[in-house]
Amino acid sequence: xxRKQILKLVLVALFTALxxxxxxxxxxxxxVPVSLCTFFVNLTASCLPLPxxxxxxxxYLFLGIIGLPVFTSGGGLAALMGPTGGYLVGYIxxxxxxxxxxKLLGKNIRIASxxxxxxxxxxxxxxGLPWLSLxxxxxxxxxxxxxxxxFIFGDVLKIIVATxxxxxVRSRVTELLECEE
Amino acid sequence: MAECMIFHYRxxxxxxTRFNPNTKLFVxxxxxxxxxxxTGLERxxxxxxxxxxxxxxxLPLAKYLKESFFFIIxxxxxxxSYVIGGRSLIDSASYGIxxxxxIFSSLLLTDSTMPEDIARSLGLFLSRIIGKRAFILAxxxxxxxxxxxxxxxxxxxxxxxRKARLASFFRHPVHSLAEFTxxxxxxxLDKAVIYTDAIYSRCYDASRCIASSYRIRDYVTIFATxxxxxxxxxxx
Numbered sequence: 001x002x003r004k005q006i007l008k009l010v011l012v013a014l015f016t017a018l019x020x021x022x023x024x025x026x027x028x029x030x031x032v033p034v035s036l037c038t039f040f041v042n043l044t045a046s047c048l049p050l051p052x053x054x055x056x057x058x059x060y061l062f063l064g065i066i067g068l069p070v071f072t073s074g075g076g077l078a079a080l081m082g083p084t085g086g087y088l089v090g091y092i093x094x095x096x097x098x099x100x101x102x103k104l105l106g107k108n109i110r111i112a113s114x115x116x117x118x119x120x121x122x123x124x125x126x127x128g129l130p131w132l133s134l135x136x137x138x139x140x141x142x143x144x145x146x147x148x149x150x151f152i153f154g155d156v157l158k159i160i161v162a163t164x165x166x167x168x169v170r171s172r173v174t175e176l177l178e179c180e181e
Numbered sequence: 182m183a184e185c186m187i188f189h190y191r192x193x194x195x196x197x198t199r200f201n202p203n204t205k206l207f208v209x210x211x212x213x214x215x216x217x218x219x220t221g222l223e224r225x226x227x228x229x230x231x232x233x234x235x236x237x238x239x240l241p242l243a244k245y246l247k248e249s250f251f252f253i254i255x256x257x258x259x260x261x262s263y264v265i266g267g268r269s270l271i272d273s274a275s276y277g278i279x280x281x282x283x284i285f286s287s288l289l290l291t292d293s294t295m296p297e298d299i300a301r302s303l304g305l306f307l308s309r310i311i312g313k314r315a316f317i318l319a320x321x322x323x324x325x326x327x328x329x330x331x332x333x334x335x336x337x338x339x340x341x342x343r344k345a346r347l348a349s350f351f352r353h354p355v356h357s358l359a360e361f362t363x364x365x366x367x368x369x370l371d372k373a374v375i376y377t378d379a380i381y382s383r384c385y386d387a388s389r390c391i392a393s394s395y396r397i398r399d400y401v402t403i404f405a406t407x408x409x410x411x412x413x414x415x416x417x
Contacts, residue, residue: 017328
């Protein structure tokens, strides 16, 4: 196996492990807890190339589906099908579009990092909120009250920190991957 | 380091260590589905079943409870939030205890199975469906699990370094957080390179097939679990 392939595998594993660690740092607020998972998904999207970012979130979901307690709500298919399942499924478009923004606007790293974090965050809710509403049979106000409003302050903070951190981490990751070319 | 890890294998000789990892994984998934699909008193009874292998194999229950302290606090907060939300006491308690039972069953799996074994046997099982990529997925799982202690180690190291230079999070909170995160990532990427070199130098092949065998007890357990699942869902 080539060194570059191993490096890619290790990077995917590292970011998957970070998202897993993020799931354990959580504050239970109603049916959807506040966790650091979304922050690490933001960073995965903005720091890794698109295929690796996508592989990372898929690997994370795979670990959860096979039963390892890597989600904020435990592990297994039951956790994925629960009220927070939509947010977890939302990690896929989140990583995909966040990484795509970085690829398209990568020259202006600060703006790209900011937009990538915003787009990633938006996709958690685009998938998560309708799912939450369906599983708990909540009206629009209830869905927003349980699944969006408590997280706005935290998300703004995560976006700011992700925007500040991305340039240095992304350049290091790019440097590592280009060294192998 | 092992003591502060939730996913770590303890070398021992008991009935749980003798099962094929896939069998244990299947039972844990089935158990999680059963607990999550039940409610109230039914969930409480199912949650108590996790104690059978612990007591049967004379596993260190007190040690498990000590290590699960974080999850116990989470379970209590979950139950409290349900009580505040107007649910009955039994219902609220069952959510917290059910959550703990699922965590506990996963603990039993990881404590009695080497992460490498579980990843490889899962790879072997999936290779019949997706071919050699299954072994790469298994390797990825294996490396991910081994990365968790590295992350904790790095984070603690950076925190110690910040403490040593009397850096405060409260002076410029956002800037400090960003600086801290950058330092952790920089350290982790350095370790990722060292890890890559270590693997590469051993001529590691992620797509290599490593066999793992099933015995009669595995087939019996899988069959019994399927029967329990069918009965449970047909009764509902």
